[in-house]
Amino acid sequence: MxxxxxxxxxxxxxxxxxxxxxxxxxxxxxxxxxxxxRCATRRIGAAVVDHGAQFFTARSDEFTAQVQQWLSDGIAYEWCRGFGAGDGHPRYCGxxxxxxxxxxxxxxxxxxxxxxxxxxxxxxxxxxxxxxxxxxxxxxxxxxxxxxxxxxxxxxxxxxxxxxxxxxxEYDKTIAALVVVDGVTAVPAPGGVQDGDSTFSFVADNLLKGVSPVRALTLHCNAAFSETHWWNDVTVTHELVMSAARDWIGDATVVEHQPKRWRMATPRxxxxxxxxxxxxxxxxxxxxxxxxxxxxxxxxxxxxxxxxxx
Ligand SMILES: Cc1cc2nc3c(=O)[nH]c(=O)nc-3n(C[C@H](O)[C@H](O)[C@H](O)COP(=O)(O)OP(=O)(O)OC[C@H]3O[C@@H](n4cnc5c(N)ncnc54)[C@H](O)[C@@H]3O)c2cc1C
The missing domain is CATH 3.50.50.60 (FAD/NAD(P)-binding domain)
Structure with a gap:
């Protein structure tokens, strides 16, 4: 066939x-x-930035078996067992x-x-x-x-x-920013923060995560923020996102930043x-x-x- x-x-x-x-x-x-x-990795200079899906979990036996194969093939690794306090469940990455x-x-x-x-x-x-x-x-x-x-x-x-x-x-939208920085950010180990404030659903430090040789943040705005600002001027919205990102950039210097938008991010x-x-x-x-x-x-x-x- x-x-x-x-x-x-x-x-x-x-x-x-x-x-x-x-x-x-x-x-x-x-x-x-x-x-x-929606699984996407962008190179910005020396930085490697995952800007779609950030990690995956395995709940079913079928997918757990697939993940074990990827781990033994060396194409995936266990990033952590949760963010903040942690919940013991492995989060895997490519x-x-x-x-x-x-x-x-x-x-x-x-x-x-x-x-x-x-x-x-x-x-x-x-x-x-x-x-x-x-x-x-x-x-x-x-x-x-x-x-x-x-x-x-x-x-x-x-x-x-x-x-x-x-x-x-229907799908929730995600407005995102990719930010290459010089210096240590305010994102704590293991390099991911879930629902850390009223703007972002996830913030990742791709260096701490282990995928980038230089420090670069991925910032995903939550569904409410993304829906509210989706149709506004992209440049104005990106400035707003960068302003909210300051808390996570901390004392690091911004080297480069880019907007990214996912129109159909997550099925409702x-x-x-x-x-x-x-x-x-x-x-x-x-x-x-x-x-x-x-x-x-x-x-x-x-x-x-x-x-x-x-
Ligand atoms: C910002 C964001 C963060 C996420 N974070 C996580 C996470 O941390 N963990 C997790 O498990 N999941 C996460 N997800 C969800 C995860 O990415 C998706 O569930 C998964 O990647 C969906 O895979 P898929 O093959 O179903 O669809 P997709 O990956 O969307 O693949 C569909 C493909 O169809 C193609 N296509 C569409 N129309 C056409 C056309 N007319 N002609 C040709 N090709 C076409 C598209 O280009 C696309 O490549 C996230 C998603 C987003 C957007």
Whole structure:
């Protein structure tokens, strides 16, 4: 069978790997310049900055087994067991940044980046995936792992009868700042602060965390702040964020700072099953498996299984 997977985040790459191992031809398409999706690592000079997902936890047996494999492969490490007082549960990260893991998942797969899928339509009993550059790929089955509003817009003419509870899933936004500094910041060991004040849901010191050779902060504004300021002038909002960031920058000197915005950061509701499918189209992603990396991986696994059983 020929399969197209839309989205090269944790969910799409996990699904693609399992489908490829089962002996099928898989093409993964992503509009981004590189794979990873909401798991993203940016280099700013010598700094390495995780600016999407910061870490992951493992709650299920399936994902714990996967994480153990990543640990023994040397592509992940245990960062800490909680922030502040700690709660004893391991927080894991990708070695040299979170995208180390998605790059590892992409190895050996036919992953095509900078490929914006424009729509997906029926083609007899199979599917035609059209790109915005006018090209298309025909596939026997399709796995779609974009954030749900994007998935729905790709499938608008297919009459698949996607349930309203999926169609209406909305996402919280995240406004972020990436700040390279010189000197010691006010972020305490182990380098992460969760809900530390009224602006930020997470502040990370990427040096203390162990991914950056130089000090650089990732500051994620909470959902309320991000919603309030999303439509305001980006420069004005970034100045506001930088002003709130002063408490965490402490006495360090700012070397460089950049704004970053995640329009669809976290699904507010999720579908109760790990994927949804009809007629050879499987919908997956963290809106199905749960709003975190573990959920995205479990959804990708479920999508592959659903497709192979079809
Ligand atoms: C700021 C932030 C912080 C987070 N922190 C954490 C954390 O600390 N721990 C945790 O576990 N989780 C965290 N998360 C959530 C985690 O990142 C996600 O749950 C997970 O990465 C989702 O993976 P996915 O594969 O489902 O979706 P995505 O990673 O979003 O992948 C979907 C892919 O589809 C592609 N795509 C979309 N439309 C098209 C199109 N038309 N054509 C082609 N490609 C398309 C996108 O480019 C994207 O790469 C965070 C998320 C954000 C945004």
């Amino acid at each position: 020929k399969i197209v997977v839309v989205g090269a985040g944790f969910s799409g790459l996990t699904a693609a790997r399992h489908i490829a191992v089962a002996g099928h031809t898989v093409v993964v398409l992503d509009k981004g310049r590189s794979s990873g999706g 070695t040299n940044g979170m995208t180390t893991i998605t790059k590892h998942l992409a190895q050996g797969l036919d992953v095509r980046c900078a490929q914006m899928v424009f729509n997906i339509e029926r083609n007899g009993k199979s599917w035609r995936v059209r790109m915005d550059d006018g090209t298309h790929i025909d596939a026997d089955q399709v796995v779609v792992t974009c954030p749900v509003p994007q998935t729905i817009s790709l499938l608008v003419n297919t009459e698949l009868g996607i349930p309203d509870a999926i169609r209406t899933i 509701t999720t579908w109760p099953e790990r994927c949804w499918s009809k007629d050879g189209v499987v919908l997956a992603g963290d809106a199905f498996g749960g709003p975190r990396i573990e959920g995205a991986v479990l959804s990708g696994l479920a999508a592959a299984q659903r497709l192979l059983d079809y």
